[in-house]
Amino acid sequence: MTTSSPTTPEFVLLTGSLGSGKTTLLCDYLSLPESADTGVIVNEAGEINVDGAVVPSGRRDLPMTLLGNGCVCCSFGDDLHSAIDELLEARRQSGAGEFRRIILETSGLAMPSPILRSLMRYDRAEYRLRIVSTLDAVDPSADDVMFPIRSAQLTAAQSIVLTKLDRVSHGAIAAAERVAREYNPAAVLVTTEDRSARARVALAPSELEAKTVASQFQAIAATDHSRLGVFFAQWPGSVPWADLGDWLEDLAGLCGDRLLRVKGLLSVGGVPRPILIDGVGTTFAEPRWTDAELAAGRGIVIIARDVSLDELTNMSGAYSSDVRPALRATSKRAA
Numbered sequence: 259m260t261t262s263s264p265t266t267p268e269f270v271l272l273t274g275s276l277g278s279g280k281t282t283l284l285c286d287y288l289s290l291p292e293s294a295d296t297g298v299i300v301n302e303a304g305e306i307n308v309d310g311a312v313v314p315s316g317r318r319d320l321p322m323t324l325l326g327n328g329c330v331c332c333s334f335g336d337d338l339h340s341a342i343d344e345l346l347e348a349r350r351q352s353g354a355g356e357f358r359r360i361i362l363e364t365s366g367l368a369m370p371s372p373i374l375r376s377l378m379r380y381d382r383a384e385y386r387l388r389i390v391s392t393l394d395a396v397d398p399s400a401d402d403v404m405f406p407i408r409s410a411q412l413t414a415a416q417s418i419v420l421t422k423l424d425r426v427s428h429g430a431i432a433a434a435e436r437v438a439r440e441y442n443p444a445a446v447l448v449t450t451e452d453r454s455a456r457a458r459v460a461l462a463p464s465e466l467e468a469k470t471v472a473s474q475f476q477a478i479a480a481t482d483h484s485r486l487g488v489f490f491a492q493w494p495g496s497v498p499w500a501d502l503g504d505w506l507e508d509l510a511g512l513c514g515d516r517l518l519r520v521k522g523l524l525s526v527g528g529v530p531r532p533i534l535i536d537g538v539g540t541t542f543a544e545p546r547w548t549d550a551e552l553a554a555g556r557g558i559v560i561i562a563r564d565v566s567l568d569e570l571t572n573m574s575g576a577y578s579s580d581v582r583p584a585l586r587a588t589s590k591r592a593a
């Protein structure tokens with residue numbers, strides 16, 4: 259098990275739906291002095307990498323790799339690893355020192371979970387991982403087709419950046435904020451209209467802002483979105499490792515891509531120091547010991563799409579009562 263220090267470089271997954279302003283946000287960031295130690299990987303779903311052509315226009319010296327061959331979450335294979343390795347190797351050879359940050363702009367169709375799974379080998383020890391999602395304030399709601407992707411992107415994010423605020427009324431901004439909160443009440447919401455300030459807060463947060471991001475893991479989400487349920491699983495005492503692993507595996511198996519986010523603090527294996535459980539979709543980060551207090555009880559928040567409390571309760575019914583969590587819905591619609 260590994261830990262990261264505040265100076266550990268970070269890997270930022272920049273996600274958000276098609277046309278929601280990811281490339282614009284990235285370009286705004288790249289025009290800031292803070293971006294000097296940043297590497298960039300751009301992925302587009304289509305065959306022509308338009309974003310790749312747009313991004314470097316302001317910075318000729320920008321360390322950037324393009325990831326072609328379609329959407330990164332479906333076809334990354336070894337491509338993403340090669341892109342990262344190439345970027346790191348080129349940086350090493352340039353003698354310019356380590357990156358402070360690598361930003362991967364995903365295609366608007368990408369689900370975050372498969373990408374995170376692929377990034378696991380770079381996570382924790384070498385890089386901290388952070389997910390930033392854009393949300394278009396002009397058109398924040400999603401139809402039935404786009405809902406699964408949009409909900410996966412927004413619930414995974416530690417920060418949600420509202421874009422195109424200059425094009426909408428105050429009323430529309432408030433409505434977009436409500437939509438963002440419905441998806442992910444625990445995310446830091448960036449609503450700054452000034453584009454440089456917005457890029458700075460979203461992609462290079464100060465230590466204070468970064469702490470706010472970290473503390474979100476302890477927030478219990480509450481949403482009343484009609485298709486998103488937030489549930490809380492609470493164990494009576496310390497959970498044996500094997501039972502916790504089995505339970506999380508069953509949860510992932512039951513929900514599949516309806517599982518959006520899992521996070522919580524638990525006492526495991528009789529150790530009083532809590533462990534952080536952190537999953538995006540069905541991809542779980544390596545559990546980490548934390549120094550957090552287990553004040554309000556030990557448990558896991560589950561955010562899922564189109565999942566009922568009954569389904570979760572039935573799944574848990576297979577476990578003996580001493581290792582079975584008590585489950586309740588914390589969002590209004592799921593209750």
Ligand SMILES: Nc1nc2c(ncn2[C@@H]2O[C@H](COP(=O)(O)OP(=O)(O)OP(=O)(O)O)[C@@H](O)[C@H]2O)c(=O)[nH]1
Nearest residue numbers: 275276277278279280281282283366421422423425
């Ligand atoms: N007025 C205004 N236009 C914006 C803003 N952000 C993005 N746009 C415009 O919205 C369009 C799409 O922006 P992009 O940054 O390319 O969006 P994207 O998410 O990278 O798009 P894909 O890569 O296709 O998913 C472009 O025409 C941008 O100029 C904003 O804050 N204000």
